Amino acid sequence: MTASRFLDVIVGVVRQHLPAGVSTRDLDGFMDRNRGLMESHIQRQLGGLLARLPGPGSASAEDPELPELWTAAKRTAANLAAMVVAAKLGAERRNPTAQERATLRGYSGWGGLSIEGAASKFPEGFPVPEARGLIHEYYTPSKVAAEIARAVRDLLPTLTGEEGVIHALEPSAGIGRMLSAFSGLGFEDLIWHAAEWSELSGRMLRALYPKLDLYQGPFERWIRERGPNWTGRLHLIVSNPPYGARGAAVAEDPDREYREKRAYAYFLRRALDLLAPSGLGVFLIPSGFLTARTGEMLTLREKVLRRHHLAAAFRLPSVKPGGREALFPGAMLVTDLLFFRARGGELPEVDTADRGILEGSYYREFPRHILGRELGQDAGDDDQTKKPRWGYQVEGEFSRLPRLVERPICAECRITPLLKELDPKLARNLRMGVMRTSLDLDGDALAPISPAPPRSGSAWTATWRSCRPARPRSPPSSGASCTRRCAPG
Structure with missing residues (x-):
């Protein structure tokens, strides 16, 4: 753990227990003025101890050798070891030991790897990687998940429900990197619910989090079977959904209003509409949603903006300086991190203050929210399975999200409950x-x-x-x- 992360944990706890007369704005102003000095003092006094501690939310969040950044050979070996442990835990019906949990955390998925030489080593009777996963299986980078959790932690006091807990959903949980980041100090009030279609990812997730409310199957089926019980009751949704075309599960959602062709568009609309009023939705999706100017994207943005307020957005670096490495290993994906607040109903038309967002001009108003240097020309691509047109990339080192300042939401807009x-x-x-x-x-x-x-x-x-x-x-x-x-x- 670094001094900066340690300070973030302290500030997050203080923010939830501010003394009378001290506002969050007061705290933020104080931190802006004194963060550098405080970090240097912490490093000087506690640097040696902090170096031996894991980062908040994930034992690997601060590891300079994250599993997804290992060599192909090392990733393959770690994946096989984790699958063997998961198979053993399933057969013995028990929870993992600390050592087994460490092995399970080394699983990084099979995106960008070859299974030809590994197939003979898969545990007998255990799910095997799917062919489509070798191309599209790029889970949320651990450092991105950790930063999302840090940014959201300060907002948790605004989300607590009547029961004193926060019901959260991950509709495409993968191998649990978001769940891992949103755990530990500051996240005690979260109760997670998750869905994961991939049988292999679901088994790995179950092994690592045996007490998780996990639904193994497509999100559309979760909606059909559990959606009615959770509509309007979820306080937080965090997701890095699939980016390709939707598959055979399209018809499993009985509501034809959500027949989107793109998987991320379906997950975005369907999951956000489950939120309680003022609930928070955080999505990592292709950049085309926010800036493409096609009729299809304008229509999609209008549907979302009428029901949900875009509180903030950040365009993440897609490639490191010099083109050395990509944020998503093996894929040059230009993605936006979006923070939404549920309106609790629907506007008759897009709010005047959101017209620029509707037209695809968010980053003209917030240019500093592009966390890197733009290369090429943004063509508004949202199909991340193809090479970006005109060479569009965002070059930079991702280390930390800027302080999250929410855009003001309309206080006088007419809302029609759904x-x-x-x-x-x-x-x-x-x-x-x-x-x-x-x-x-x-x-x-x-x-x-x-x-x-x-x-x-x-x-x-x-x-x-x-x-x-x-x-x-x-x-x-x-x-x-x-x-x-x-x-x-």
Whole structure:
């Protein structure tokens, strides 16, 4: 662990227990003025001790020799050793020892590796790498996952639910690098739920985290089977979703509204719409989503921005200076790290303050959020399986995310709660009422005709009393919306 990381841990704890009269802005200002001096004191007094400690969230987060950066031969050997341990744990139905956990953490996936020479060494009866994984299996770099966790840790006090815990979802968990980063000091209130389609990755994840609420199967199936129980109840979603075309699981999600062709677009929209009002969604996805100017991308951005506020975005380096190495080993991926806040409903149109984002101009307003030097011309590519047009890359060394300052969210925007977030019977009654009645109270509120409030956890719960009109038996017509002053979140 470095002095900088150690200081981050301390500041994260202090931020959650600020004394009366001291605001987060006061703390941030103090840290901006004194961070350098404090880090030098910590290094001088505790440098030797810190060097022997693992980084926050992951034993390998501070290791200069991260598994994904090892040579192909070393990665292959480590993968085989981890698979043997996972197979043994499954057969013996027990949790891993400390030594076995260390071996499991050495698993880096088979992206960019050859399995021809390793196939004979796979544990008998254990899942084997899939052919598509050899091309597309690039998990979140450990140092990126650690930085995402550090940035989000300061926001956790804003996410705590009524039960005093934070329900978090990783819809494409891979081998658990996000889960590993979001563990340890400062993350005690998190309860993780995860889905992973790959049988091999799922088995490796289960071996490393035996108590995890893990669903082994496609996210679409998780949505079909568990989505109704979690809609409007999740406080945090963190994901580095698949980037290619969607596969056979497309039809498993019964809601045709989400029939996106690109996997990342589906994961982004579907997962964000599960959030509770003001919940946080963090996604690492192809850069084309934020800056491409095609009609398809404009439509996708509009769908997302009407329901979710883009709090901040950062474009990560795709290649180190001189083209020596890529952030994602073996792939020159230009990616954006996006932070969203759920609006708790839908805007009738994109907020005026978000028009530049809709048009693909976010980085014109925030040029310093490009964490490197742009090479070539951004063509708005979002298909990361192909070579970028016009040689577009972002050159730089990724070491740390800038301080996360959220863009202000519209306080007066008119928000229409989503019917799918209601209890099914209430939603059906409301639809019937909307069809057969007209606008009441100057269109200022939606009036459910059921005498009972919605179930706890829905987006309507917070608005039932404040949005309920004086004459509840006259619901408004379709299209009316609840004003922001009585909207959730």
